[in-house]
Amino acid sequence: MNLEYSAEEIAFRDEVRAFIRDNYPAHLRDIESRDKMNREDFLAWHKILGKKGWSAPAWPVEYGGTGWTSTQRYIWGEENALAETTPLLPFGLSMVAPVIYTFGTPEQKAYYLPRILSGEDWWCQGYSEPGAGSDLAGLRTTAVRKGDKYIVNGQKTWTTLAQYADWGFFLCRTDPDAKKQEGISFILIDMKSPGVTVRPIIMLDGGHEVNDVYLDNVEVPVENLVGKENQGWTCAKFLLAHERSGIAGVARSKRGVERLKDLARAELADDGGPLIRDDDFRRKIAELEIDLSALEYTELRVLANEHAGKGPGVESSLLKVKGTEIQQRLTELAMEAVGNYTMPYFRSAGDGNDFAVGPDYAKMTAPSYFNMRKTSIFGGSNEIQRNIIAKMVLGL
Amino acid sequence: MDFNFTDEQTMLRDSIAKFVAAEYDFDKRKAILKSADGWSKKAWATFAELGLMAAPLPEEYGGLGGGPVDTLVIMEEFGKGLVVEPWLQTVVIGGGFLKHAGSEAQKQEHIAAIASGERIVAFAYAEPKGRYNLSDVSTTAKKDGAGYVINGHKAVVIGAPQADHLIVTARTAGGQRDAKGVSAFIVAKNAKGVTTRDYATIDGFRASEVYFENVSVGADALIGAADGALPLVEKVVDEAIAGLCAEAVGTFRLMHSLTLEYARQRKQFGVAIGSFQVLQHRMVDMFMATEQSISMAYMATLKLDESDTERAKAVSAAKVQIGKSGRFIGQAAVQIHGGMGVTEEMRVGHYFKRATMIDAQFGNVDHHVKKFTNLSMPQAA
Ligand SMILES: Cc1cc2nc3c(=O)[nH]c(=O)nc-3n(C[C@H](O)[C@H](O)[C@H](O)COP(=O)(O)OP(=O)(O)OC[C@H]3O[C@@H](n4cnc5c(N)ncnc54)[C@H](O)[C@@H]3O)c2cc1C
Numbered sequence: 001m002n003l004e005y006s007a008e009e010i011a012f013r014d015e016v017r018a019f020i021r022d023n024y025p026a027h028l029r030d031i032e033s034r035d036k037m038n039r040e041d042f043l044a045w046h047k048i049l050g051k052k053g054w055s056a057p058a059w060p061v062e063y064g065g066t067g068w069t070s071t072q073r074y075i076w077g078e079e080n081a082l083a084e085t086t087p088l089l090p091f092g093l094s095m096v097a098p099v100i101y102t103f104g105t106p107e108q109k110a111y112y113l114p115r116i117l118s119g120e121d122w123w124c125q126g127y128s129e130p131g132a133g134s135d136l137a138g139l140r141t142t143a144v145r146k147g148d149k150y151i152v153n154g155q156k157t158w159t160t161l162a163q164y165a166d167w168g169f170f171l172c173r174t175d176p177d178a179k180k181q182e183g184i185s186f187i188l189i190d191m192k193s194p195g196v197t198v199r200p201i202i203m204l205d206g207g208h209e210v211n212d213v214y215l216d217n218v219e220v221p222v223e224n225l226v227g228k229e230n231q232g233w234t235c236a237k238f239l240l241a242h243e244r245s246g247i248a249g250v251a252r253s254k255r256g257v258e259r260l261k262d263l264a265r266a267e268l269a270d271d272g273g274p275l276i277r278d279d280d281f282r283r284k285i286a287e288l289e290i291d292l293s294a295l296e297y298t299e300l301r302v303l304a305n306e307h308a309g310k311g312p313g314v315e316s317s318l319l320k321v322k323g324t325e326i327q328q329r330l331t332e333l334a335m336e337a338v339g340n341y342t343m344p345y346f347r348s349a350g351d352g353n354d355f356a357v358g359p360d361y362a363k364m365t366a367p368s369y370f371n372m373r374k375t376s377i378f379g380g381s382n383e384i385q386r387n388i389i390a391k392m393v394l395g396l
Numbered sequence: 397m398d399f400n401f402t403d404e405q406t407m408l409r410d411s412i413a414k415f416v417a418a419e420y421d422f423d424k425r426k427a428i429l430k431s432a433d434g435w436s437k438k439a440w441a442t443f444a445e446l447g448l449m450a451a452p453l454p455e456e457y458g459g460l461g462g463g464p465v466d467t468l469v470i471m472e473e474f475g476k477g478l479v480v481e482p483w484l485q486t487v488v489i490g491g492g493f494l495k496h497a498g499s500e501a502q503k504q505e506h507i508a509a510i511a512s513g514e515r516i517v518a519f520a521y522a523e524p525k526g527r528y529n530l531s532d533v534s535t536t537a538k539k540d541g542a543g544y545v546i547n548g549h550k551a552v553v554i555g556a557p558q559a560d561h562l563i564v565t566a567r568t569a570g571g572q573r574d575a576k577g578v579s580a581f582i583v584a585k586n587a588k589g590v591t592t593r594d595y596a597t598i599d600g601f602r603a604s605e606v607y608f609e610n611v612s613v614g615a616d617a618l619i620g621a622a623d624g625a626l627p628l629v630e631k632v633v634d635e636a637i638a639g640l641c642a643e644a645v646g647t648f649r650l651m652h653s654l655t656l657e658y659a660r661q662r663k664q665f666g667v668a669i670g671s672f673q674v675l676q677h678r679m680v681d682m683f684m685a686t687e688q689s690i691s692m693a694y695m696a697t698l699k700l701d702e703s704d705t706e707r708a709k710a711v712s713a714a715k716v717q718i719g720k721s722g723r724f725i726g727q728a729a730v731q732i733h734g735g736m737g738v739t740e741e742m743r744v745g746h747y748f749k750r751a752t753m754i755d756a757q758f759g760n761v762d763h764h765v766k767k768f769t770n771l772s773m774p775q776a777a
Contacts, residue, residue, distance in 0.1 A: 128735070131663075133664060133734050133735060134664045134665070134734070135664040135665045135666075138664070138665070138666075157735070158735050201739055201741075202739065202740040202741070203738050203740065204738050204739065204740060204745045204748070204749065205598075267527075268525050268526075268527060269527065270527050270528055270529040270532070270763060270766075271573075272532065272572070280765070280766065281762065332723070335752075335756070336756075336760055336762065339527045339528060339756065340522050340527075340528075340551055340552040340756065340757075341524075341551065341552065342598075342753075342756050343552050343598060343599070343601075343603065343753055343756060343757075344552060344595050344596075344597060344598075344603065345595070345596050345597055345598040346595070357551075357552075357593060357595065357605045358524065358552075366598045366749075366753070367598065369752070370598075370738070370745070370748070370749060370752075373727065373730050373731070373737070373738050374735075374738050376731060377730075377731065377734055377735055377737070377738065378735070381731070381734065382731075383672070383675070383731075
């Protein structure tokens with residue numbers, strides 16, 4: 001056991017820090033929320049990293065991974081969080097790509113993986129349906145084989161950022177007579193295909209980040225099936241485990257704690273002193289920081305295990321629950337910190353609210369709080385994660 | 397001991413509920429919020445017709461002579477309907493200042509106008525750096541002949557865009573946070589030197605930043621004693637907080653019932669999600685938090701006329717209960733709704749937003765725990 005970085009690791013940290021400093025696009029620093037980002041903004045950093053060969057540190061080297069050790073990957077995450085770079089979207093890089101390089105054909109790997117690495121294609125995740133959320137295997141979208149095509153019909157929902165997507169990976173029922181999990185296939189669909197309609201769902205904070213996706217007699221070439229027909233559930237579950245492992249967001253939350261302290265330094269308590277000197281408030285920040293520390297070392301232990309050859313296991317459920325609770329707590333405290341100025345709402349352009357009052361840091365506090373409630377719902381709700389732990393870890 | 401409502405109060409409740417169902421349902425409210433002004437003059441006129449403005453105001457000035465329990469009934473129904481019109485600001489706060497401390501002339505001029513629905517009042521007290529401290533006032537009112545000249549910036553003044561008059565706290569003596577030296581004024585919003593910057597709040601209200609630049613007012617603008625308004629401000633704010641607690645209770649009841657309804661009807665894994673024990677317990681906890689909040693809202697309302705200390709303790713205690721319960725109930729309600737809970741199209745999220753913002757108004761949980769602690773366990777004792 002040893003917590004220190006080696007000389008090589010320190011050199012690596014300096015290298016990536018310098019790279020981020022010299023290459024991260026300046027204009028992205030000024031964007032205050034995801035809602036204000038356009039497609040190119042989302043992809044800008046991804047594309048720069050794609051050119052450098054650093055967009056997918058977790059992939060096997062043969063497909064374009066960096067070959068970094070888990071410590072180097074940890075450093076990479078820390079440095080990005082520190083510099084507050086825009087997070088790379090997970091749908092291509094950390095969801096569909098691992099499925100493709102694990103279960104895909106050589107042709108699929110050759111076509112899709114480089115385009116994901118470079119940021120050329122934008123992916124979305126077509127899993128959930130109105131009737132199939134936590135009970136994902138209850139999905140009803142069908143893909144019926146006709147010659148060399150599948151004809152896909154159904155409705156997906158909650159599809160994050162599908163409004164920008166070139167491609168989607170969809171779970172479709174290919175055998176209506178099989179048991180729930182057994183008749184499902186994992187199919188890649190070109191979002192520009194005729195019959196695909198994307199409609200916005202507006203969230204509580206006023207933002208448009210999720211959509212309904214309607215599939216109406218969409219024709220999909222059979223070579224877009226990944227893995228075997230009716231064995232899509234294997235891909236789906238494999239992917240969910242990958243989805244969860246990044247979800248702890250430790251490095252970003254560490255940065256979030258620092259931001260919260262900055263905010264508490266700028267705000268005044270009722271007695272006129274800095275809020276960060278207020279006993280009640282500083283204690284809450286401290287407790288959060290301690291929780292985060294526990295999560296960080298839990299994640300490091302999990303990563304070390306993974307390195308030792310045990311894939312991401314049910315531990316990812318623990319990381320998901322604790323990670324999202326901390327992310328949510330951060331937004332609660334930020335909202336508390338700014339007092340009255342959490343109330344003004346300045347998002348929706350067009351209603352005259354395009355200006356800001358109060359300190360700059362205050363204006364996204366309430367919208368972020370409302371928005372972040374999603375984290376305990378998506379990626380398998382926190383109740384479902386606890387069920388998984390109860391069953392798989394505790395054997396109950 | 398009696399926790400029953402009078403027949404009149406029950407009728408008042410029913411008439412508001414009926415109004416909300418007919419004129420202020422989810423879609424109609426949405427249209428009101430989307431309109432340029434963001435509130436409904438028609439609803440305001442109906443409130444006046446129903447006697448809501450007059451209800452807690454004194455009879456000799458056109459009121460109906462009711463009291464805090466009427467306010468509780470009205471605010472709870474407003475919470476259920478998520479009503480955004482500035483009734484609390486106008487009637488409870490504006491009316492409160494005037495009825496407790498207004499001069500005869502001020503009462504004659506303003507209370508009748510409030511009771512009839514003609515006058516809308518907003519309360520300009522918070523300042524950009526003042527947080528929740530009511531004595532933190534750096535807006536100044538300097539003596540000028542017989543009157544005063546006001547200068548300063550008031551933050552997040554709810555209802556100011558609709559208001560024609562403002563009640564303003566300003567410092568007439570002492571240092572920025574001194575208890576002594578605070579005075580209250582009633583100022584016409586169209587007075588020379590008053591400017592506003594209007595906006596919506598995240599829970600659908602309208603508010604303004606209000607700027608006073610050399611605003612001259614006469615001596616007759618002063619409400620109560622010069623330099624000594626803080627106890628009055630505290631009393632009226634406590635009455636407003638009791639109203640907010642009742643409003644919060646309305647939102648809690650709705651969040652709880654909407655969630656129960658959803659959990660009964662939403663099926664996953666072939667069963668209603670309400671059959672999962674972990675969700676059942678969460679809904680039970682929501683129920684218990686709602687009941688405790690109702691109790692505290694009643695308690696605060698019934699103690700408004702006690703001594704300053706008793707009143708303040710009761711109100712702070714209620715605000716703490718409401719703040720904590722609001723967070724728990726709101727988060728649980730959204731969580732149990734799953735993805736639907738975080739969308740604009742579901743009612744539950746709108747209650748969640750309002751309940752959350754109530755904690756941010758007139759002091760959050762931390763503020764009132766501190767206040768309660770100091771009242772309950774004074775340092776000197
Ligand atoms: C912002 C956002 C983005 C999303 N992005 C995507 C995306 O890109 N692609 C995609 O496919 N999906 C996406 N989702 C969908 C997400 O995965 C689902 O919302 C999630 O699986 C929950 O399903 P549901 O919303 O239908 O809730 P439900 O499954 O109806 O759950 C409702 C409540 O019941 C609880 N519950 C359900 N089953 C049980 C049980 N057995 N025991 C105890 N409690 C239970 C849940 O925890 C929850 O509290 C997104 C969701 C959100 C909110």
